[in-house]
Amino acid sequence: MSAVATPARQNTGGIRARTVNRIVIYGLLALFALFYLMPLFVMLVTSFKTMDEIQNGNMLALPQAPTFAPWIRAWSEVCSGLTCVGMKGYFWNSIKMVVPAVVISTLLGALNGYVLTKWRFRGATLVFGLMLFACFIPFQSVLLPMATILGSFGRFGVKLQNATGLTFGFGNPTVNLVFVHVVYGIGFTTLFFRNYYEAFPNELVKAAQIDGASFFQIFRRIMLPNSLPIIVVTVIYQFTNIWNDFLFASAYAGSGDVMPMTVALNNVVNTSTGVVEYNVNMAAAMIAALPTLLVYVLAGRYFVRGLMAGAVKG
Amino acid sequence: MSTVAETSITLTPEHDARPGASVRSRLQDALPKLVLAPSFAASVVFVYGFILWTIYLSFTNSKTFPSYAITGPRAYQRLWRWTFESDPPSSWYTSITNMGIFGFLYISICLALGLFLAILLDQKIRGEGMLRPIYLYPMALSFIVTGVAWKWFLDPGLGLEQTLHQWGWTSFHFDWIKNKDFVIYTVVIAGVWQASGFIMAMFLAGLRGIDGEIMKAAQIDGATTFQLYRRIVIPLLRPIFLSALIVLAHLAIKSYDLVVALTSGGPGGSAWLPSNFMYEYTFKRNEMAVGSASAVIMLMTITAIIVPYLYSELREKPR
Numbered sequence: 358m359s360a361v362a363t364p365a366r367q368n369t370g371g372i373r374a375r376t377v378n379r380i381v382i383y384g385l386l387a388l389f390a391l392f393y394l395m396p397l398f399v400m401l402v403t404s405f406k407t408m409d410e411i412q413n414g415n416m417l418a419l420p421q422a423p424t425f426a427p428w429i430r431a432w433s434e435v436c437s438g439l440t441c442v443g444m445k446g447y448f449w450n451s452i453k454m455v456v457p458a459v460v461i462s463t464l465l466g467a468l469n470g471y472v473l474t475k476w477r478f479r480g481a482t483l484v485f486g487l488m489l490f491a492c493f494i495p496f497q498s499v500l501l502p503m504a505t506i507l508g509s510f511g512r513f514g515v516k517l518q519n520a521t522g523l524t525f526g527f528g529n530p531t532v533n534l535v536f537v538h539v540v541y542g543i544g545f546t547t548l549f550f551r552n553y554y555e556a557f558p559n560e561l562v563k564a565a566q567i568d569g570a571s572f573f574q575i576f577r578r579i580m581l582p583n584s585l586p587i588i589v590v591t592v593i594y595q596f597t598n599i600w601n602d603f604l605f606a607s608a609y610a611g612s613g614d615v616m617p618m619t620v621a622l623n624n625v626v627n628t629s630t631g632v633v634e635y636n637v638n639m640a641a642a643m644i645a646a647l648p649t650l651l652v653y654v655l656a657g658r659y660f661v662r663g664l665m666a667g668a669v670k671g
Numbered sequence: 672m673s674t675v676a677e678t679s680i681t682l683t684p685e686h687d688a689r690p691g692a693s694v695r696s697r698l699q700d701a702l703p704k705l706v707l708a709p710s711f712a713a714s715v716v717f718v719y720g721f722i723l724w725t726i727y728l729s730f731t732n733s734k735t736f737p738s739y740a741i742t743g744p745r746a747y748q749r750l751w752r753w754t755f756e757s758d759p760p761s762s763w764y765t766s767i768t769n770m771g772i773f774g775f776l777y778i779s780i781c782l783a784l785g786l787f788l789a790i791l792l793d794q795k796i797r798g799e800g801m802l803r804p805i806y807l808y809p810m811a812l813s814f815i816v817t818g819v820a821w822k823w824f825l826d827p828g829l830g831l832e833q834t835l836h837q838w839g840w841t842s843f844h845f846d847w848i849k850n851k852d853f854v855i856y857t858v859v860i861a862g863v864w865q866a867s868g869f870i871m872a873m874f875l876a877g878l879r880g881i882d883g884e885i886m887k888a889a890q891i892d893g894a895t896t897f898q899l900y901r902r903i904v905i906p907l908l909r910p911i912f913l914s915a916l917i918v919l920a921h922l923a924i925k926s927y928d929l930v931v932a933l934t935s936g937g938p939g940g941s942a943w944l945p946s947n948f949m950y951e952y953t954f955k956r957n958e959m960a961v962g963s964a965s966a967v968i969m970l971m972t973i974t975a976i977i978v979p980y981l982y983s984e985l986r987e988k989p990r
Binding site for chain 1: 703704706709711714715717718719722724728788791794796806807808810811812813815816819824829831833837921924928931946949953959962965970981982985
């Protein structure tokens with residue numbers, strides 16, 4: 358830390374010291390950049406190599422003859438346990454789970470934040486505090502009761518099926534996971550919108566109210582159109598969290614063709630039948646990582662802001 | 672505290688003049704609470720209700736399936752006994768010892784590295800816009816992906832060791848991931864890799880928020896850079912330290928996926944954290960009561976950290 362030159366010390370000898378300092382700083386920063394990039398780099402190059410090259414070559418070397426075969430195998434052929442149908446089905450499972458869960462939890466969070474800031478009532482802070490605490494609990498402490506409840510949803514679904522021919526989603530693992538992620542996500546989404554709407558001028562809401570606008574009209578016409586930044590933050594945050602979740606996924610959809618991506622990836626990597634195809638494993642890991650990485654690359658600023666909002670309450 | 676809700680109450684007599692409007696206006700007044708109610712009810716049932724349910728299960732004799740006859744604190748007594756069973760270590764002993772090692776190292780290294788990188792980046796660096804996302808992207812990855820990547824990188828036969836052997840350093844030996852005494856440190860490495868960039872971003876935001884005048888004044892008074900940071904900047908960052916500490920502590924206690932993906936639990940369960948202990952005992956070893964008791968202990972630990980923090984964050988804000 359002493360490697361920083363201050364203007365106060367810039368006499369004639371100081372200029373050289375300053376140059377040395379700059380070199381040290383840039384050197385350290387570059388070294389750490391390597392540390393953070395290394396695993397991703399290794400994953401990426403390995404996924405384009407042939408098995409032969411992996412066994413005989415250097416981990417850090419670029420692929421001699423880049424091949425897409427591992428990616429294709431990972432997408433449509435790789436074995437998870439005894440089923441060998443690739444990651445594509447699990448990828449869609451994750452999409453089918455993530456999209457509704459994100460939309461519902463974001464919408465509920467927006468409504469809750471609106472009520473908690475613009476329609477304050479006695480005890481609003483306590484209500485918010487109680488909901489916020491839900492963000493921090495270790496999910497192990499609700500895992501079993503939720504499993505029991507989801508089990509009874511399933512039995513209810515069977516009854517519905519017998520009576521009407523349709524289950525209405527009861528007992529469907531994807532629907533279950535959407536439900537779970539909405540329930541345990543609204544704490545965070547409410548936090549985001551509450552803090553954002555706190556800074557939103559009350560006068561606008563009051564004026565609209567005097568003009569006779571209803572609760573939902575104010576929300577739709579005034580709040581929502583002004584919420585784009587926080588919607589982006591919330592959507593990214595929820596998307597990343599839900600896509601990356603492993604605990605709920607493995608507890609409630611841990612096997613068969615209903616697994617989300619994270620569980621399937623873990624199974625693929627730990628499948629020990631036959632030769633371990635590292636290149637295919639790495640391609641599968643890249644496929645699992647791509648959606649969130651893409652979001653991060655496209656909207657990194659909002660991603661960071663979401664993380665911060667989750668950490669530092671305004 | 673002049674709020675919209677109060678204003679709407681003063682408007683109601685107007686509505687009441689019309690026949691039949693009273694019910695509607697009362698409904699209008701209740702509408703905000705009705706909108707919030709489902710979310711709040713979900714929290715009450717699925718968070719607080721379920722926690723009580725888990726606590727209840729921990730006092731029963733549940734094995735593979737829940738049983739609802741209370742049999743007393745037997746699960747806690749077993750955990751208590753296991754807490755001191757160090758030779759050979761019980762799974763619980765291993766889990767909580769690992770939690771101590773992992774928690775301490777993960778939190779302190781992330782804080783130190785995060786602060787260090789933030790200070791370096793705050794020296795008017797060219798290319799900061801390129802470096803920051805590089806430090807931070809691991810936070811976007813799932814723990815499973817991180818685990819897979821590092822599992823490969825740390826594998827003695829494939830990764831770092833093999834590479835250095837090829838480069839001629841044949842005496843290099845690094846097999847922590849296969850060693851039951853050291854495997855938990857590989858979890859620390861991967862965990863730090865994932866979260867330290869985020870902590871850096873938090874500190875950087877804090878540094879950018881510091882008033883430049885204070886720094887200038889101190890420099891004019893002849894403070895060295897080291898003194899400047901030690902005496903002025905770091906004390907000013909205290910709130911960030913607290914937030915970062917809370918985030919890291921809570922991430923550490925919840926860590927489950929990383930251990931599974933990186934080590935599959937380690938040789939003989941030697942990399943378990945309490946979260947892995949809970950999962951294994953509940954779903955694989957058919958000791959549901961013990962699993963629940965361990966979940967309750969995890970919850971208590973987090974509560975002891977989070978509740979005072981949330982209380983102070985939400986309370987002392989004069990509006």
